[in-house]
Amino acid sequence: MTVSVVLFTADLRLHDQPALRAALDGSSAVVPLFVRDRAVQASGFAAPNRLAFLADCLRDLDAGLRERGGRLVVRRGDVVDEVCSVVTEAAADEVHMAADVSAYAHRREDRLRSALRAQGCRLHVHDTVTTVIAPGTVTPASSDHFAVFTPYFRRWSEQRLRDVLAAPRRVRVPDGVGSLPVPTRSDLSGVSPGLPTGGETQARERLAAWLREDVAAYADRHDDLPGDATSRLSPHLLFGTLSPVELVHRSRRAGGPGAEAFVRQLAWRDFHRQVLAARPEAAAGDYRTRHDRWRAEAEAREDIAAWKEGRTGYPVVDAAMRQLRHEGWMHNRGRLLTASFLAKTLYVDWRVGARHFLDLLVDGDLANNQLNWQWVAGTGTDTRPHRVLNPIAQAKRYDPDGTYVRRWVPELTGLDGPAVHQPWKLRGAERALYDAYPDPVVDLAEGLARFRRARGRD
Numbered sequence: 001m002t003v004s005v006v007l008f009t010a011d012l013r014l015h016d017q018p019a020l021r022a023a024l025d026g027s028s029a030v031v032p033l034f035v036r037d038r039a040v041q042a043s044g045f046a047a048p049n050r051l052a053f054l055a056d057c058l059r060d061l062d063a064g065l066r067e068r069g070g071r072l073v074v075r076r077g078d079v080v081d082e083v084c085s086v087v088t089e090a091a092a093d094e095v096h097m098a099a100d101v102s103a104y105a106h107r108r109e110d111r112l113r114s115a116l117r118a119q120g121c122r123l124h125v126h127d128t129v130t131t132v133i134a135p136g137t138v139t140p141a142s143s144d145h146f147a148v149f150t151p152y153f154r155r156w157s158e159q160r161l162r163d164v165l166a167a168p169r170r171v172r173v174p175d176g177v178g179s180l181p182v183p184t185r186s187d188l189s190g191v192s193p194g195l196p197t198g199g200e201t202q203a204r205e206r207l208a209a210w211l212r213e214d215v216a217a218y219a220d221r222h223d224d225l226p227g228d229a230t231s232r233l234s235p236h237l238l239f240g241t242l243s244p245v246e247l248v249h250r251s252r253r254a255g256g257p258g259a260e261a262f263v264r265q266l267a268w269r270d271f272h273r274q275v276l277a278a279r280p281e282a283a284a285g286d287y288r289t290r291h292d293r294w295r296a297e298a299e300a301r302e303d304i305a306a307w308k309e310g311r312t313g314y315p316v317v318d319a320a321m322r323q324l325r326h327e328g329w330m331h332n333r334g335r336l337l338t339a340s341f342l343a344k345t346l347y348v349d350w351r352v353g354a355r356h357f358l359d360l361l362v363d364g365d366l367a368n369n370q371l372n373w374q375w376v377a378g379t380g381t382d383t384r385p386h387r388v389l390n391p392i393a394q395a396k397r398y399d400p401d402g403t404y405v406r407r408w409v410p411e412l413t414g415l416d417g418p419a420v421h422q423p424w425k426l427r428g429a430e431r432a433l434y435d436a437y438p439d440p441v442v443d444l445a446e447g448l449a450r451f452r453r454a455r456g457r458d
Contacts, residue, residue, distance in 0.1 A: 002027045003090045003174055007083055007097040008034045008072075009105075011129045011240035012057040013200045014064045014167040018126045019096040021165050029174045031090050032065055034058060035083065036076040036183075039104065049328035049362045050238075052185035053198035057239045060199025062182045070171030073179040080111045087121050089177050094122045098129035098240070101273045102366055103280035131270050132244045133159050135277035145278035146271065147381055153267045164246045192328035195362060196235065203236035207247070211254050218258035223333045225316075226403035230332060231262065234363035237269065244269065272367040275381065283370050284351070286379035293454055294349035303346045306441050307338070308356055310409070313440035315421055316395035317341050319408035326408075328362040333398050336376060340389035343377040345447035347454060350377035378455075386455055388448055395421040411437040 004023035011017060012034075023030045040046050062072035075082040083095060095116055099109075113123045127134035138155040139145060146152035185191065196202070210231045221229035236242040244266055251259040251266075276282060286292075297304065303312075310318035310325070320334030330338070335357075342353045354373040358364040374380025378387070395418075399405060402420035406413045412420050412434060423431070424439050452458045 001029055001174070003029045003031065003092040004094040004096060005031045005033055005083065005086055005090065005092045007079075007095055008032060008061070009098055009100065009240075010238065011098045012054075012061050013203075013241050013243065014061070014068075015200065015204070016164045016243035016246045017167070018129050018162075018165060019098050019124075020168065020171075022124060022126065023094070023096045024168055024171065026094065029090075029172045030070075031073055031086055031092065031173060031177055032061075032070060032171065033073045033075065033083065033086055034061075035079045036074065036180075037079045038077055039079070039108075043104070045358065045364075045366075047359050047364065048188050048190035049192050049195055049360060050364060051183075052188050052191045052195055053235055053239060053328075053362045055183040055185045055188070056198030056202075057200070057241055058182050059184065060201050060241075064167075064200060065171055065173075068168060068171045070173045071179070072182060073173075073177055074182055076180055079108060080115050083112060084115050084119060086177060087116065087119055090174050092121060094124060096124045096126065099125050099127050099134065100130060101135055101277040101280075102283065106280070128162055128245055130240055130244070131273055132156070132161065132248050132266055133270060135270075135274040145274050147275070148383065149268065149271050149381065152271050152274070153264065156267050156270060161245055161248060164243070164249055192326055192360065192362075194327040196232070196327070196329070198235065198239060198241065198362075200241040203233070203241040206231075206233060206236070207242060207250070211250060214258075215251065215254055215262055216256055216258045219261040220258075222261065223398050225319075225331055225333055225399040226401075226407065228331065232329070234365075234368075235329070238363045238365045269368060272371040275371055276367040282374070282380075283366055287371070287374055287381065288379055288385070290379055290385060290455060292349075292379070295347050297349075297352060300346060300348050303441050304342075304348060304352060306438070307342050307346065307348075307353075311438050312341065313424065313438045314341065314391045315402075315405040315409050315412060315423065315437075316399060317391050319399075319405045322408040324357070324360050328360055330361070333394070335372065337389050337391055337394045339373055339376040340387075341391055343373070344388045344451045345391075345442060345444065347447070347451050350374060350379065386452075386457060388451060390444060392421055392444070409437065 004027040006020050006023045065071050116123050221227050248263055251263050306312045310321035312318055317338050320330050320338045324330040339353055342348050343350045350373045354370055357369055371380050375382045378385030401417050405420050423434050
């Protein structure tokens with residue numbers, strides 16, 4: 001009997017799963033393996049919201065495997081040690097896994113390949129499992145990656161995608177390979193009360209509903225804060241309970257401006273991955289430095305705390321930050337305006353905000369999070385690095401009657417219409433009715449002037 005190990009990482013699904021399909025095609029039995037990696041835990045990336053969502057995903061994956069005669073093997077520890085141990089227990093000839101783009105993922109692959117070679121076992125790393133096209137598939141003539149999205153998207157759109165793979169009908173797992181219990185979210189504390197449920201079953205139900213009911217309006221409504229008209233599929237893409245290749249195929253079949261706009265967002269995701277694959281240092285440092293002299297965290301401590309707690313005095317900023325804390329998720333327009341407020345209006349280092357987002361976001365993806373923060377801060381790939389988003393103008397445009405603000409800032413529910421966006425303009429007894437809500441932490445004009453001075457543009 002030939003045996004392969006499938007190391008699941010950010011690809012926790014059975015549908016369109018190239019690593020699993022290759023293992024099944026080449027072996028008479030497979031060991032579906034997930035390692036609760038000690039290095040990921042030590043890095044701080046294993047935040048409660050993502051651990052809870054991960055637990056849902058693993059339980060759903062295990063259930064799907066059991067329906068097909070198999071099971072998920074769960075281990076904890078150093079990922080290389082645990083894979084090698086399972087290879088020995090199962091007498092496996094091959095290990096299959098998905099490619100990834102972070103510096104840690106590259107080190108993990110190198111270590112694993114070396115250790116398996118010493119055991120006489122082959123490692124197969126599969127592209128287009130977590131991305132639509134692999135990083136480096138398209139490059140400009142003068143560089144190893146695209147630094148501007150539009151030409152990247154043009155080339156990306158021309159690529160022929162691989163076919164979508166069906167889920168396996170049967171999975172045979174050899175006897176004698178031990179496993180820890182599959183985790184549950186009930187084992188965790190500190191989870192956001194509104195956190196969604198994870199797992200491939202939930203993902204596919206949500207995708208079907210999205211394509212059936214909502215994608216057609218996406219181009220017109222994706223910035224609508226109160227309408228909440230985005231797909232909310234980003235956590236499922238992060239954990240791989242949905243295939244990005246399948247999403248593009250199905251969206252293109254749906255057709256129309258909404259589907260085209262959605263596919264463009266999937267291309268942005270691939271764009272950030274090809275940047276990070278080529279420049280792994282951009283996870284912690286400026287992709288393009290502006291020589292910023294960010295305010296020291298000690299000096300900005302009160303402003304940072306107000307931003308994190310949703311107490312800045314700018315209702316649309318505070319609404320988005322409170323949504324983040326409650327749901328472990330934030331509307332994309334909210335991410336843009338809260339990031340601009342921290343990095344440019346408060347002039348606080350983007351890394352402070354990126355860390356906070358990673359502490360809470362269930363879709364806290366290293367490539368998207370870090371590079372989107374840099375895009376907003378003007379140290380990334382944005383071609384207009386000095387733009388500042390005005391939260392009042394943003395609120396009036398994307399939450400015109402204040403519904404989104406009143407949903408998340410209950411102190412202001414008595415204020416009707418757009419007046420809710422500027423409560424500091426109230427006077428006397430009327431302002432006193434809303435004194436539970438703070439005044440602005442900074443005047444927007446003063447914040448803009450400080451930013452322009454710091455960038456040498458005054």
